[in-house]
Amino acid sequence: MIKKMIDFWYRSKFECRRRVSITRDIPKIVILYHIPKSQEVKYKNWTDGFTEGMKLLKEDYTITWMNLADVQPTGEELNQYDFIIAKTGWYDRVDNYLRKLKNLRTPRGIVVSCSYPPYEDSTLFFYDVVWYQTFYYAKYINKHPAIFHAYGGNIKDFSKLTWSKTEPKKYDVISIGILEPYKRFEKIVSFPGNSKLIIGNKNTQYYSEKEDFFKENQIEVIDFVPQNEIPKYILNAKQLYIPAEINGGGERIIMEFKGCGIPIIIEDDNPKLEEILRGPNWDETSYGEGIRRGLNYYINKNSHQKLNILYPRKNLKVGRYCCAGGKLEIIGNGYVEIGSFCRIGKGTVIKTEHSIETDKPVIIGNGVIIEKDVVINPGISIGDGVYIKAGMEVREDIPSFFLLASNDKAPIPRFDMKTIETVSQTKWWLWSDRKIKSKKQYFEQYLNKKEFPIIL
Numbered sequence: 001m002i003k004k005m006i007d008f009w010y011r012s013k014f015e016c017r018r019r020v021s022i023t024r025d026i027p028k029i030v031i032l033y034h035i036p037k038s039q040e041v042k043y044k045n046w047t048d049g050f051t052e053g054m055k056l057l058k059e060d061y062t063i064t065w066m067n068l069a070d071v072q073p074t075g076e077e078l079n080q081y082d083f084i085i086a087k088t089g090w091y092d093r094v095d096n097y098l099r100k101l102k103n104l105r106t107p108r109g110i111v112v113s114c115s116y117p118p119y120e121d122s123t124l125f126f127y128d129v130v131w132y133q134t135f136y137y138a139k140y141i142n143k144h145p146a147i148f149h150a151y152g153g154n155i156k157d158f159s160k161l162t163w164s165k166t167e168p169k170k171y172d173v174i175s176i177g178i179l180e181p182y183k184r185f186e187k188i189v190s191f192p193g194n195s196k197l198i199i200g201n202k203n204t205q206y207y208s209e210k211e212d213f214f215k216e217n218q219i220e221v222i223d224f225v226p227q228n229e230i231p232k233y234i235l236n237a238k239q240l241y242i243p244a245e246i247n248g249g250g251e252r253i254i255m256e257f258k259g260c261g262i263p264i265i266i267e268d269d270n271p272k273l274e275e276i277l278r279g280p281n282w283d284e285t286s287y288g289e290g291i292r293r294g295l296n297y298y299i300n301k302n303s304h305q306k307l308n309i310l311y312p313r314k315n316l317k318v319g320r321y322c323c324a325g326g327k328l329e330i331i332g333n334g335y336v337e338i339g340s341f342c343r344i345g346k347g348t349v350i351k352t353e354h355s356i357e358t359d360k361p362v363i364i365g366n367g368v369i370i371e372k373d374v375v376i377n378p379g380i381s382i383g384d385g386v387y388i389k390a391g392m393e394v395r396e397d398i399p400s401f402f403l404l405a406s407n408d409k410a411p412i413p414r415f416d417m418k419t420i421e422t423v424s425q426t427k428w429w430l431w432s433d434r435k436i437k438s439k440k441q442y443f444e445q446y447l448n449k450k451e452f453p454i455i456l
Helices: 002-018 040-044 049-057 093-100 185-190 205-216 227-234 251-260 271-278 284-299 417-426 433-438 440-446
Strands: 028-033 062-067 083-088 108-112 129-132 147-149 173-176 196-199 219-222 240-242 264-266 316-318 329-331 336-338 349-351 362-364 402-404
Touching (some): 028 093, 083 284, 108 284, 173 227, 185 196, 185 205, 227 251, 251 271, 433 440
Parallel strands (some): 028 062, 028 083, 083 108, 108 129, 173 240, 329 349, 336 362
């Protein structure tokens, strides 16, 4: 009974905070995290999908970073901000710190950085927004009304890597992660070959207990290496093996390196890693835009009303402010990647395909307009600014700023080539929300006309 009363109290406080209005032109956000000084490399230069994703929001929000290893703000100090983002796991340092603060009134969200669920409603509803990493995890928090997918690797640093199948390799298999039981690194023994490598933090009890085992089986173990040095090991291995348990992590390393082409092996009992391995390429942009969705939900409470906004799914990566005339139907076991500012008509069907031989997603660019009842075939790539008329079947790739108006004729340019070149160079879909709003009159006046203005 006492637990139910506590949970009810937290739910009531949650509903009260939702009524708070934020009127500041540029909302002030504070990010709370904890990286101990003993982790010298990360403490001085924390770089991953989250930090890179937050850079996408720097023009729309005033962002302050606070490491609890350096500063312990009071509740009143945090009340000077419009929103708090806690980058933490449930019951970890930052979460515990926030929940113990007195007089904390500022709305807050948690970027869940762990694999285990919250065990009480009071923990879950302490936060106004909850960002989660995988759709597998969403089932643990789905009673909360404001949950948003936000995850991605720092892929831009590794996007140009290419693993070669023909070049000789030093390692038969490589595995990466902190040396703990839930990583199950002992399974690497079953792989054929004599050259096996594990990269991870050796300062653990698990490694102390397993050190002789690894030596006896001729498995090389090296301590933590900086992120920018990992590729040289990856590209020099025949395969990447992540044997982690379901709550044992491994998502990030798969996201960052699956694009280079190295074969990645996971265990059959880990559907969460299967989701990452077979799904879209979640990157730093995915992370940043996921955070933006949650902030918009809370700070701009009316921004999504009357719009059928598209949100990411297990098989759908989608950018900013895309909408559909109904539920977008995706058929097949592949995935789809859609850019930002796209409009998709009712009855549109996207066909996908995934197999060992074929793993080409459907790609739809930015600022694309697709009218109703369109069929898009597997593996199709649709460029930026494309317009597709109702009832079309897309059988081949469409270049940027072209129009498909007939199933019997090839696509034609929407504008003259000079205008296409000008608009392509602006890449307006990468602009901040504030910059786009400042150019509102141009979009309203010219978007549906034959000539697009110069809006640099």
